[in-house]
Amino acid sequence: MTDLSRSALDLERIRKFVVVAEELNFSRAAARLRIAGPSLSQQIKALERDLGVQLFERDRHSVSLTTPGVALLPQARDLLQQADEVRRRAVDLASRPPVRLGYVNWRPPDLLARVAGTAELHVDTWVMPSHTQAARVADHSIDLAICWVTTTDLDQYGMSARLLGADRLYTVVVGDDTSDVRAEDTTVLVDADVAGWASWNVWAEQFARATGATALRIDAGGVTGPAFVDHVRRLRRPVVNSPKGQTSPLPPGLSRRPVVDPSPYWTWSLVWRRDESRAEVLAVVDALTRDVDVPGLADRSAWLPDDDPHRPTGTARGRSGAGSTG
Secondary structure, three states: OOOHHHOOOOHHHHHHHHHHHHHOOHHHHHHHHOOOHHHHHHHHHHHHHHHOOOOEEEOOOOEEEOHHHHHHHHHHHHHHHHHHHHHHHHHHHHHOOOEEEEEOOOOOOOHHHHHOOOOOEEEOOOOOOHHHHHHHHHOOOOOEEEEOOOHHHHHHHOEEEEEEEEEEOEEEEEOOOOOOEEHHHOEEEEEOOHHHHHHHHHHHHHHHHHHOOEEEEEOOOOOOOHHHHHHHHHHOOOEEOOHHHOOOOOOOOEEEEEEEOOEEEEEEEEEEEOOOOOHHHHHHHHHHHOOOOOOOOOOOOEEOOOOOOOOOOOOEOOHHHOOOOO
């Protein structure tokens, strides 16, 4: 038996087949479809050729379904119902604004694949610092943001957060030494440009207070890029690399050294407004944060600021168990 779902068919011809089957009269069916009778007859014959079966028995006085026609009619109706549902779904999606997402410099490589079929996601290309992206969510400029936030930020802006990812930060040093370095023996840069580095400065100052690392205040925008490399070469000691520099290749003569006792992490939150009511926004949140797991983040040797919303109980708090006050 011919299977309609496996045939390359014109849905309009199938619709005409269903109408004729319901009317069992070509003239009434043509009037209902608002087309000429001869045209309807030709299209039914074309459908029969496509299917390789005869759908109707017709003579000068009557029209009736053949056995194949009776068998295929329910499937034809199902196909039309599915096609109508697709159209209704498309109209519904077209009438809704897309879910707008901003980010800093990191986002999951499979971001769009994770939300496929959930909602239309528009990724904002305006890359800005974490605190700016969080503020944009709060003022409704965007719906979601991937950024670093504290529990204080979430309460201040009336937002919720779920963990989306994290970077274990390392240091950069002159030479080829790649051995572990204790946190207290590192330097972390604090930049005078608070417009660009406010979130990093908060993290860096808490890290220094909690671990005994040296906080070096700079005013040359040297937290990343060539100026950061200059600081490393001038200081001749391990300097903690920021999240923006995590994937950048190092120039010749520099090496990465892992930080231990404790190991610092920078978390990436997906944030949204607590009063968010759009189902598609909440569906994107669920799709993006489902089954997220960051190896090492829950270890006792991992360090996150005390007010990081993803700080597991029992992770490192710094020297002598003293956490930051942030």
